[in-house]
Every structure is written in C-alpha cells, then in structure tokens.
Amino acid sequence: xxxxxxxxxxxxxxxxxxxxxxxxxxxxxxxxxxxxxxxxxxxxxxxxxxxxxxxxxxxxxxxxxxxxxxxxxxxxxxxxxxxxxxxxxxxxxxxxxxxxxxxxxxxxxxxxxxxxxxxxxxxxxxxxxxxxxxxxxxxxxxxxxxxxxxxxxxxxxxxxxxxxxxxxxxxxxxxxxxxxxxxxxxxxxxxxxxxxxxxxxxxxxxxxxxxxxxxxxxxxxxxxxxxxxxxxxxxxxxxxxxxxxxxxxxxxxxxxxxxxxxxxxxxxxxxxxxxxxxxxxxxxxxxxxxxxxxxxxxxxxxxxxxxxxxxxxxxxxxxxxxxxxxxxxxxxxxxxxxxxxxxxxxxxxxxxxxxxxxxxxxxxxxxxxxxxxxxxxxxxxxxxxxxxxxxxxxxxxxxxxxxxxxxxxxxxxxxxxxxxxxxxxxxxxxxxxxxxxxxxxxxxxxxxxxxxxxxxxxxxxxxxxxxxxxxxxxxxxxxxxxxxxxxxxxxxxxxxxxxxxxxxxxxxxxxxxxxxxxxxxxxxxxxxxxxxxxxxxxxxxxxxx
Amino acid sequence: xxxxxxxxxxxxxxxxxxxxxxxxxxxxxxxxxxxxxxxxxxxxxxxxxxxxxxxxxxxxxxxxxxxxxxxxxxxxxxxxxxxxxxxxxxxxxxxxxxxxx
Numbered sequence: 180x181x182x183x184x185x186x187x188x189x190x191x192x193x194x195x196x197x198x199x200x201x202x203x204x205x206x207x208x209x210x211x212x213x214x215x216x217x218x219x220x221x222x223x224x225x226x227x228x229x230x231x232x233x234x235x236x237x238x239x240x241x242x243x244x245x246x247x248x249x250x251x252x253x254x255x256x257x258x259x260x261x262x263x264x265x266x267x268x269x270x271x272x273x274x275x276x277x278x279x280x281x282x283x284x285x286x287x288x289x290x291x292x293x294x295x296x297x298x299x300x301x302x303x304x305x306x307x308x309x310x311x312x313x314x315x316x317x318x319x320x321x322x323x324x325x326x327x328x329x330x331x332x333x334x335x336x337x338x339x340x341x342x343x344x345x346x347x348x349x350x351x352x353x354x355x356x357x358x359x360x361x362x363x364x365x366x367x368x369x370x371x372x373x374x375x376x377x378x379x380x381x382x383x384x385x386x387x388x389x390x391x392x393x394x395x396x397x398x399x400x401x402x403x404x405x406x407x408x409x410x411x412x413x414x415x416x417x418x419x420x421x422x423x424x425x426x427x428x429x430x431x432x433x434x435x436x437x438x439x440x441x442x443x444x445x446x447x448x449x450x451x452x453x454x455x456x457x458x459x460x461x462x463x464x465x466x467x468x469x470x471x472x473x474x475x476x477x478x479x480x481x482x483x484x485x486x487x488x489x490x491x492x493x494x495x496x497x498x499x500x501x502x503x504x505x506x507x508x509x510x511x512x513x514x515x516x517x518x519x520x521x522x523x524x525x526x527x528x529x530x531x532x533x534x535x536x537x538x539x540x541x542x543x544x545x546x547x548x549x550x551x552x553x554x555x556x557x558x559x560x561x562x563x564x565x566x567x568x569x570x571x572x573x574x575x576x577x578x579x580x581x582x583x584x585x586x587x588x589x590x591x592x593x594x595x596x597x598x599x600x601x602x603x604x605x606x607x608x609x610x611x612x613x614x615x616x617x618x619x620x621x622x623x624x625x626x627x628x629x630x631x632x633x634x635x636x637x638x639x640x641x642x643x644x645x646x647x648x649x650x651x652x653x654x655x656x657x658x659x660x661x662x663x664x665x666x667x668x669x670x671x672x673x674x675x676x677x678x679x680x681x682x683x684x685x686x687x688x689x690x691x692x693x694x695x696x697x698x699x700x701x702x703x704x705x706x707x708x709x710x711x712x713x714x715x716x717x718x719x720x721x722x723x724x
Numbered sequence: 725x726x727x728x729x730x731x732x733x734x735x736x737x738x739x740x741x742x743x744x745x746x747x748x749x750x751x752x753x754x755x756x757x758x759x760x761x762x763x764x765x766x767x768x769x770x771x772x773x774x775x776x777x778x779x780x781x782x783x784x785x786x787x788x789x790x791x792x793x794x795x796x797x798x799x800x801x802x803x804x805x806x807x808x809x810x811x812x813x814x815x816x817x818x819x820x821x822x823x824x825x
Contacts, residue, residue: 220742249792253772257795260802261768268809276818439787451781451789462773487818491745491810498803506796513789721817 182329183343183378185546186553189413190390193406193557197394200402208590211399212284212569218404218483220492225408227480227493228500229558231263231471232411233314234321235620236504237418237555241535242528244512248450251512254464256505260498262468267494270472271481273638275490277719278482285566286478287574293637295715296645302652304574307475310626311563312605313619318560319609321529322553323384328533329549331377334369342376353379384609387557392602395561395568396595400483403561410554415503417551421536421544422507428539429514445517460675463688470627472634476559476566511535564605568598619669622659622689629655629693632701640705641716647705654700655693662689745810761812764805771798 209215218226233239243251274289283289286307287300332342339346346354346368355365356372366372374380394402423435430438449455471477484490515531524534536548572594577585585593633651636643666674666689676692678685710716777791784793 220745249789252792253774253795257772257799257802260799261765261772264802264806264809265765268806268813272815272818436787443783443787443789446789448781451783451791452777452779453791454779458773458775458778465769465772487815488745491814492742494806494810495745495803498799498806502796502799502803506792509792510788513792 180343181542182546182549185543186326186549189550189553190386193390193394193409196406196409197396197398197402200394200398200405204399204401206588206591208587208594209284210401211591211594212565212573213479214400214404214483216279216483217401217485218480218489219485220489222404222408223480223484223489224493224496224500225411226404226483226558226562227267227477228497229407229411229414229555230476230480230562231259231474231497231559232414232504232555233318233559234325234552234556235317237414237508237552238321238325238529238532240505240508241512241515241532242530244450244509245515245525245528245531246512247455248453248516249446249509249513250453250456250461252505252509253453254456254461255467256501256509258465259468259471260501262465263471264494264497266469266472267481267490267497270634270638272487272490274478275481275484275487281718283482284479285570285573286473286475287570289478290633290637290648293715293719294643294645294648295711296648299645299648299652300574300578302649304570306626306630306652306656307473308567308570310623311475311567312608313623315560315563315601315605316609317620318556318563319384319388319605320380322387322556322560323380323382323609324529325533325552325556326383326387326549327374327377327380328530329377329537329545331375334375337369339369339376343378344374344376346376349374349379349382353381356380381610385606387553387560388602388606391557391560391564392599395565395598399591400479400565403565404480404483406561407558410558411500413554414551414558415500417547417554418504418507421548421551422511424539424544425511425535429518429535442514442517446513447517450513450516457675457686459685459687463691466628466690466694467621467624467688468628469631469694470624473627473630475570476562479566479569480562508532564598564601565594567601568594571597571601622663622666622669625688625690625693626655626659628690629659629697632694632698636701636705641720642705642710643701644705644708644710646708647701647703650704651697651701655697658693658696662693745807757812761805761809764808768798768802768805771801774798 204210205215207215240251240255243254274283277283277289281292283292287303290303291297291300330343332339334340348354354368354374356367356370356374358365359370369375372380394406398406426435426438426442430441432438432441453461481490512528512531515535520531520534524530532552536545539545572590576593577590630652633648636647636651662674662676663669674689675686676689678687772795774791774794777794780790782790784790788796
C-alpha cells in the first residue's frame, strides 16, 4: 500500500507539472507543439536524454547484462555516447536552424521542402508512424509489467502469497492474464501472466497512459519538456540510490567499497568479459544509435531549442548521463548472474531488476524505485504521443485540408484530439499482449537507422535528388522486410546477417545491409537523376563564391 | 553545513559551465584544429572496438570487470572530446535567430 501511495504521489506530481505548463502556455499552436522555441540548455539536455532513454535503459540493460555479461554497456551505452552527440552536432543544429527559419514542426515538412516533393511525405509518413508505434507499445507494456511485478505476491503450491490485492478486486479480464495458446484458456489469477495479487498489467498500463495523456494534452511541448526534465532527474537520482542499496543488500558488507569488492568476485567468468558476444556483431551494433537522427520525436525536441548554442550542453552531458545511468544497471545484471535466483525470475531477464528491488523488503524503496523506472518509461512516451499528434495535424490534416482552413487555436485542439486517439489506439493494441514487440524494438531502431543516410544527405549534400530519396527509403523498406522475414518476423531474437568471405563467416546486425543499401541507392539514383533547382538549393545552402 | 556548501559550490560550477558553453567564443576556427577534432572522434570509434579486452575477465581495483571499466573511461573521454568539439567544430554559419514565421 505504501509503495502504491508513493507511485500515486509521483504520478500526481507529473499532473501538476502539466497543469503549471498549461497556465504558462501562450495558447498558440507553436507553443503547444514547439514551446515557442524557448527551451534553454539545461531543460533541452534533460528532455533529450529522458526522451532517448526508454525502459530498456533500466530494466532491459540489467536483464541483458544478466544474459550476456558486461559487454552490454559497450554495445549500447558507450556507442551511444559517441553517436548521439554526433547526431546532435551534424543534424540537430542545422535542422534547428532551418526549422527556425522556415517554420517546420515535423520531419515530413522539412523533407517536402528540401526535396521539392509533396509525395515524399506520403512515403515517409506511414513509415515513421509505423516504426514509432511498436516503440510506444514497448513503453506502455513495460510500465504495466513493472508495476505488476513489484506489487504482486509469490505463487506457493498454486496459491498467491503476499500479494497487494486479493482475487476479485479487479475485473476478471485483467486478473486472469492472457490466453494460453496450448489450452485456449486464460492463465488464471496465479498463472504465468495472471496478476498474482499485484496491480494487473493492463490496469497499470491504463493508469500510466491516462497520466501521460493528461499532462501532454494540457501542457503540450512545454509540459512535456518540463515533465521530461523532472523525470530524467528522478530516474538518474533514484538509479544511484537503487544501486547503493542493492549493493548493500546483495553484498552484505558494511561499506560500499567492500560490497563492490565482494560482488565483483561473484560475477561469473563468462559475464566479466565479452566471450558470450561476437566481435563483428558488437562492431555492427554501433549503427543502431544512428536511429536517433531520424526519430521524429527527437527532431521535434531539437526544434524547441532557444538557440543553436543550446545544443552544446546536451552534447557534453549526454555521455556523462549515459555513464551514470547505464554502468550501475549493467553491473547489477552481472552481479545477479552470480547470485542464485528463482528459476522463474532467471528465465525472464526483464524481471531481474524488479525482483531485486522487491527483495530489499522496504515498501518505501520499492515505491521510489518504481517511480524511477516509470519516469524513464514515461519520459519517452510523452514525446512520442505529442510527436504523432503533431504529425497527424500538420502533415495530413493541415497540409491537405489547407493552411488557412484552421485557426491557430483549432490546430491545438486538433492535435489534442489526435493525441487522445493515438493513446487510445496504443493502449488497445497493448491489450493483445504482443510480446514480440520487445524484439521488434531493435528492428524499429534499425529501421530508423536505415533512414539516417537520407537525413545526412538532405543536410549536407547538394546533389541529393527526390528520386534518390525515394530510392533510399524504398531500399531501406525492402531490405527491412526481407531481413525481418528471414528472422522469422522477430521470433529469432539472435538473428544476424551472415556475410560469407571464403571460409570465413562474419556475423553482422541486420542494420548493416540496411544502412549500406539505403546509402548506395541514394547515391547512385541521385547521381543519375536531375538535380534540384538552384532556387531550392539556395534556400538551404549558402551560395558558392 | 559542509554538505550544503558542497552542493552550492557544485551548482555554481555547473552554472558557470553552462554559461561558458553557451557563450559564442570559439577556441579556433582553424581548419587544422577541426581536422584534429574529427580525428579524435575517429579515434573514439576505433577505441570502442577494444578486441584486446575481449576475453579479459580481470577486475580493476577488485571491483569492475576490465571491459566495463574500459568502456566507462571511454565514455568519460567521449564527453571531453565533445566538449572540445563544441569549441572547435561549431558551425560558423549560424545566423542570428529570427522568430519562425
């Protein structure tokens, strides 16, 4: 009950942030979608980091480290520390400049203008929306799962012991869990996906969706940026506290240093090194963080910056935040690999962190740490909901309905309406329990990465043509589907692209052929097709002297 | 209250750091300096592929596995390189801000 009160209190605080942002709103669509370009360096740093980090940063990193060892840090954290600020520098600053000058609010508006092609919007829009939706589902489902795991009891001889709620408090549909494909019946209250005395997953997801919807609905981008900054601070601080307390709990020694030494020695040999990983797969993983360059919600955050210099602080602080957040989580996962855990927990790596937290025995701590994890999840969800609402409003309704058909105030309400629809659709999709969506996450990131050559060329290459852009996007889509099919539609989560070189077989992430294919198609077709008009190029590139 | 003073000093330092970063001063617009900074970024990418640590399971200070300690240090070095980049690689053609139409 105490932990639920803390989680509830945290969610109410978020609503207050949205309410304050709403009172300070200028009431214009520019303020609702881009905070009137007033976000300063500290707020931009925190909101960009919060948006880029999902549940995976806390829950997934611990689980993956438990499975594969400490190499997970290099796989995603230190590579992102190099690539994310690179994208801020190469793309963010220029796109901010053009967005500020020409009034863009979405990526599609930029590409339509830059390429002089209205139809590129019709190609890009469904792809971008289609790849953000699984990403949204991951957040909604993770939040529900985490709240359930920390509030549920243990199953002893088929009975739930120590749960927060007794059976029958919530409607049976939520308590029984999903349908077992073998028996055709729900798992039941004490079954594998049953609520087991905790807040049912779908109820918890509904509450999280409602909270995020409320502060995004009323606060717009200003509320989202403030909420993100608050949530980033919360998950960084609580992450540190969690690490120290768990180290004490697992190590059982007096001082932190002693605990770290004891626990360091418990890490299995296989998890201390990267012997469980393929070096070429590790290398090719470096292309995954390029996805940040094409995330539509990150694009929208870039446009909120007050000035170009605002980007400098995020560039420097982003790696430091990655270090502070990821290193403790990866270390916790590696420690857990050396500790005897119940088989039911060990077989579900995403449940390692909630299990460790719950085992501290302190309800206050469980509540605070759950708030930290929810902060990481919701700080991405809000930006994605707002971004999709903005895209439907600007790229479809206003673009095809006519700029002058809607008043500025009407645009704000249309965006709000779309946000409500997107939240509702996401929640309904999450009820179908598409577990594959977690594996789909890496595929979505790969898809965004494969659009990176287009973003880079649009910003730096005068020779890019609209035909080159079409070729690049279509090549990326075809390769994505071909490799996705080869992976058994994400059923094989260890799928790798095999490059045969004589007797040597090199294992690469599917993102490599996707990015290379998209880049080659862009280059060849652009070289063979008519260049954009000099007037159009002059809008984006200074005249050569 | 030494702890409060410590936090206040840290906050003041951070404030100065943000102000310094946000200032228009650049260390160098020198093309050679720009090439040097881009080379530093390239070195980071190369150092990220630390195949020499691949099977090293030793513990640094008896606490951190070598591979993790190495990549944590690399992340800190990355922040330093990006700090230098904000001074030396910053685009020169960013015109004064005008409100969006």
